[in-house]
Amino acid sequence: MAPQCGLCRAEMVGFVIPESIVEFAPAQGTFASLCRVCLTLEVHETAIEVDEPLSVISAAFPDDETEAAMIAILVGLLDSLALHRRAIQAVVFELESVGVDALLVLDRLIDDSSLRPAIDLDRRVYQLGQLLE
Numbered sequence: 001m002a003p004q005c006g007l008c009r010a011e012m013v014g015f016v017i018p019e020s021i022v023e024f025a026p027a028q029g030t031f032a033s034l035c036r037v038c039l040t041l042e043v044h045e046t047a048i049e050v051d052e053p054l055s056v057i058s059a060a061f062p063d064d065e066t067e068a069a070m071i072a073i074l075v076g077l078l079d080s081l082a083l084h085r086r087a088i089q090a091v092v093f094e095l096e097s098v099g100v101d102a103l104l105v106l107d108r109l110i111d112d113s114s115l116r117p118a119i120d121l122d123r124r125v126y127q128l129g130q131l132l133e
């Protein structure tokens with residue numbers, strides 16, 4: 001069974017945290033899941049079911065599962081820019097190195113009206129843009 005969101009009870013989508021950014025995840029673990037409605041991230045130390053691509057949450061996610069997983073971790077880190085500043089910069093840099101513009105993907109997530117983000121994604125992405133300048 002896929003994990004259930006602790007916040008809104010929707011089903012979450014499990015994924016494997018890419019090795020290149022595992023140290024930057026907001027908690028220790030190899031697996032994570034992202035809520036398909038409110039985009040809450042949970043990190044898991046034990047294996048969870050990984051059976052759907054993250055693009056089922058939104059077409060904004062890159063088709064490449066590793067890139068999509070990096071975006072999912074980034075969304076999780078945005079709950080506190082102050083706390084996760086270094087990790088956020090590192091993940092954005094990792095995405096850049098594989099040719100993904102994190103801000104562009106996040107803007108598309110904001111525009112996806114089927115999502116109900118638990119955090120003020122609009123504001124956080126604006127702040128992220130300033131942080132990266």
Ligand SMILES: [Zn+2]
Nearest residue numbers: 005008035038
């Ligand atoms: Zn949720």
